[in-house]
Structure formats: structure tokens, C-alpha cells
Amino acid sequence: MPGRKAKGAPWWQGRFRGYGYRMTVPREAIVGVLSETSKHLSAEDIFLEVHKVYPSIGLTTIYRTLELLVQMGLVFKFDFGDKRARYELAEGPKGKRHHHHLVCIGCDTVIDYTDFIDEEIELLGQTEKGLSKKFNFKITNHLIQFYGLCKRCQNKK
Amino acid sequence: MPGRKAKGAPWWQGRFRGYGYRMTVPREAIVGVLSETSKHLSAEDIFLEVHKVYPSIGLTTIYRTLELLVQMGLVFKFDFGDKRARYELAEGPKGKRHHHHLVCIGCDTVIDYTDFIDEEIELLGQTEKGLSKKFNFKITNHLIQFYGLCKRCQNKK
DNA sequence: ATGAAAATGAAAACCATTATCAATAAAGAT
């Protein structure tokens, strides 16, 4: 029954333990917020959201935890052109589909797309294999973003 | 005779004029530095290089000019994980081949690769076309980066 | 329950990038 609200430990706790990290209330809350949105949240966005439930958790902890999560591969960190970094939960067990981004350089709006992912993924797989061998790299991740002007910004000028 | 040191106006001057911008000594110097390296320079790197020849040119101007160049499409701006932005001349008339990046998350080393570019470019072209139509986006650019651990960093831990 | 070590929060520090503004230089007109 995959969609059910489980009472047991959330799936990500094992991940923390596996890395030798402790499970804490702030970490729980932060992953919780990330897992309930499909938006690209900034550290402050997450702070504000967490703050509603746990007002005592500070922004510093948000940053520290996010860094940890990125390092664990549980979260992706993006730069979309506005100054702040954006964070997204990497695909979890019940996760949404893997997607790439379409970024408007006029208004910094970001569209997630999944439409052409399959072909991309296949090519990426081959490319990764080739690059790994040639450069002795252990590839763990990739970033694909298209930049351009959204409809609204095309008309602006 | 494409490889010759021309005495006339460098090729990029027309580009500035075309945008209604003036051609100045600092701009000349900055594009000059970028056109003579294949490294990924930070604003400060460029400042230091320019400073050797024109000690009066300030860092502010470097930033302003880079922003201009990026906006003109003459320069690409990248974020490789160390805090500073990195800049690269977009392919010019005598430019090097278009390339993508392989970024080590251990030491922030960046490798330019061109090996698998052709297949990637073709797929990207199709994807761009599809995305443009579906989302009404005017796509002007793309970013592809692979992340992982270089040989040295794999052995470290 | 207990204690060692990890994690946290408040505040200060950091530092790449931007904004300000008076002085300078580019480019067309004279």
C-alpha cells in the first residue's frame, strides 16, 4: 500500500543512519518540507515553512542540513539566476519523476519538464559511461538546463 | 588568412556597436584576456590579468563588462561550486570547439570535454524544438554539466 | 539513566557582487 501515511520511521531515516548521522527533529522537519512540495525552495523558504511548526529551529541549521542532504545525494541544489540557491528533493521511493529545467532569463521563472527526458536519459547514460572511462571520473549526477525567454518576457520588449 | 594577427579592429567591436554600446579600453582589454585563455576565469582572475597592462581599471568595471558580455551572448557564465562565478568566451569566429563540463565535487576541478558533443548537440536540438513549441519558450542557450569525483578525489577517502 | 560526541542556535563574520555618484572618455556634430 505505497500511498499510505506510514506511522513508522520515514524512509529517509535509514539514509541518515547509513551515513553515520543522527536523526534529529530539525532534519526530520526539513526533509518533511522538501518532500511535500514540488517547488524549488530557497533556504529561507524552507526556514519559514519549518518555522511554522518549530519556531525554535534557526536558519543556520537549515543551511547546515541542506548541505548535508546535498552531500548525501538526497537533495539537489540549483542556481537559477536569482541570487539564492534552490533546493529540491532528489527522487525518493515515492518520488516524482526525474525532470530537467527550463529557465526564463527574463523573470527567473523555472519550468520543470519531463517530456523529453527518456531520450535524454539514454544519451546521458552513454555519455556518462564514456566520460567515466576516458577521464577516470566517477559520475554521480548531471545538470541539464535550458535558458531562454518565456512567452510573457518575449512580449515585454 | 584566418590565423593572422589583424591590425584592424578586432571582430568583437562590431558586436558592441551593434548593440549600441561604445568600444572602450577596458572592454577591449577584458575581451582580450578572455580570448587568450581556455581556462574558466573568475571576475577577479580577469581583473588581475587586466591589471598587469591597465592598472587603473577597477574590479567594478570588470563585473559590469562581464554582465554586458553575458547579456550580449558573447560570454557564458558558470557556477562550478566554489563560490565565485566563472566566465568563458562563447565560441567566436576563431573560437575553440563548443564543449561541456565535467565537474569534480571533491576539488571543484573542471574538465572541458568535446568527445560526445555531437550526439548531445543533435538531441539537444530536438529537445529545444519540442520545448519551445510546448512551453512557448524562446530558447537561447543550454547548460550541461556532469558531476562526480575525479580520480584523485576517489582515492582520497 | 548516563556520558561522550554530534548537532543546534544566536550572533558575528565573510566576501562576492551591486549600487552610488562624481569624474572621465567615446563618438558624432561642428
Place this chain on the structure above:
DNA sequence: ATCTTTATTGATAATGGTTTTCATTTTCAT
């Protein structure tokens, strides 16, 4: 060549997201 307009520049200060610091609190194996 000089003048005039206006973009551009440089020094300085300000900005603001992110990190550091360090004393306090919390986790979790025992």
C-alpha cells in the same frame, strides 16, 4: 581638431546570502 552630449568608469560604501564561531542542547549507544 574642437566641442558637446552622454555613456562609461573607478573609488567607495552597501548589500545580502551563506559560513563561522562557540557555548548550549540533544542524540543514542551503553
